[in-house]
Amino acid sequence: MKTYSKIILFTILCCVSFTTSSKAQDKDLKAEIAALRAYNESLNHQLDKLFKKIDDITWFERVGDIAYVDKVYMYGPPKWKEENPNALGAGNPVKFWSYIFIPKDLDTSKKYPLIVFPHGGVHGDFTTYYTHIIRELVSQNYVVVAAEYRGSTGYGEGHYKKIDYGGLEIEDVFASKEYMLENYDFLDTNRVGIIGWSHGGLLTLMNIFNHPDDYKVAYAGVPVSDLVSRMGYMDQDYRDLYEADHHIGASAQDNLQEYRRRSPAWNTHKMGNTPLMITTNTIDDDVNVLEVEHLIKSLKADNKKFDYKVYEAVPGGHSFDRMDTKKAKEIRLKMYKFLTKYLRPEKPIKSLKELHKAGYKY
Structure with missing residues (x-):
């Protein structure tokens, strides 16, 4: 060579x-x-x-002076998508925990209103972030249930990956309501309200859409309303949460109908006669006001009766009415007065002074 x-x-x-x-x-x-x-x-x-x-321990420290705090184990429907339909346990109900807050001065010989309170976040959980709101509710003698529905964090990878945003998580929240009415005789079945912010606002809306005869009143603050438009203005890291194989498994571009199915703005025709209040903020840095504007227009187009308020540039952005500022308390006071009309709590909050006294431990 x-x-x-x-x-x-x-x-x-x-x-x-x-x-x-x-x-x-x-x-x-x-x-x-x-x-x-x-x-x-x-x-x-x-x-x-x-x-x-x-955080569970912190709940007792922060509201234990006025409320009995408990966590109960319950279940909702089976998963909407099984990785292996033939596996042992496939098709079983999804198990989850729910927080319960019961006023300590409650008289069990009477009947009391129930507030169903789903938390926000794509993979969020019910935390002491809501301490002052829970205190304000309990002080009025509301009983509160807050579901840690499928996809919530703090319960391991298995529960996390059961996420079904805008899907069967709605029925987990409904199941928490049903559990309360089945197990606590002092609750008035005709005085059940539901409230939530952000993703919790979506769950509030979809609950009254799916179950139009089960809630006496509803409040949705800065609600996620249109997942189609939301996927357009959020970044890819956010979209990845929905496109994951254990979740929707496709983008909005590839499965538009699935994202519409999970969006309140595309389901307003299902709303019944539940009194509803919606609030949003023009400088919301999470749920863009355009989503809620679409929801409002859809409700109007379907000739639905509801109350709403688009607040102009209130400091706090996405959290503007959940904060501890005077403005936030003023907005929450309007919410409580709206709820009072339909749920008639024993000790309704009527003024900012009463709200502050109710919400703060010291």
Whole structure:
């Protein structure tokens, strides 16, 4: 073999060897990255469980002077999508926890109104963020139930991956309401209200749409209203939460009907006669006001009766009426007066002074 031929052959063999080695290294690197991601995800779930346990203890410290605090285990419908329909346990009801807050001065010989209070967040949970609102509700002698529906954080990867945003989580919230009425004789079945903000606002709306005869009144604050438009203005990291295989598994572009099915603005025709109040803020930095404007227009187009208020540039953005500012309290006071008309609590809050006294421990 001529010298130049040997050189070419040697060069080719070196390239093949380098390429093979490079591919092997690349494969190993990808495996390591995947393992690190899996470890990080597992660690995040463990931290969420720890934070949940700490927050549960904090609930007793922050509202235990006026309320009996409990967590009860219940179930909702089976998962909407099973990874293996033939696996052991496939098709079983989804189990979840719910918080219960009962006024300590409640007289069990009487009947009391119930507030169903779904939390917000794509993968959120019911935390002491809502302390002052819970105190305000309990002080009026409302009993409150807050479901940690499928997809909530703090209960491990399994519960997290059961997420069904705008789907069967709605029925988990409804199941928490049913549980309360079945197990507590001092609740008035004709005085049940539902309130929620953000994703909790979506769940509030979809509950009265799916169950138009089951709620006496509803309040939806800054509600997620149109997932189609939402996917347009949010970033890819947010969209990934919906496109995950354990969730919808497709983008809005690839499965438009599924995103519409889960959006209140595309389901307003299902609303019955439940009195409804909606509020939003023009500088909301999470749920863009255009979503709620679409909801309002859809309700009007379907000739539905409801109350609403679009607040102009109130400081606080997405949290504008859940904060501890005077303006936030003024807005919440309007909400409580709206609820009072239909639920008739024993000790309704009538003024800012009463609201502040009710909401704060010291």
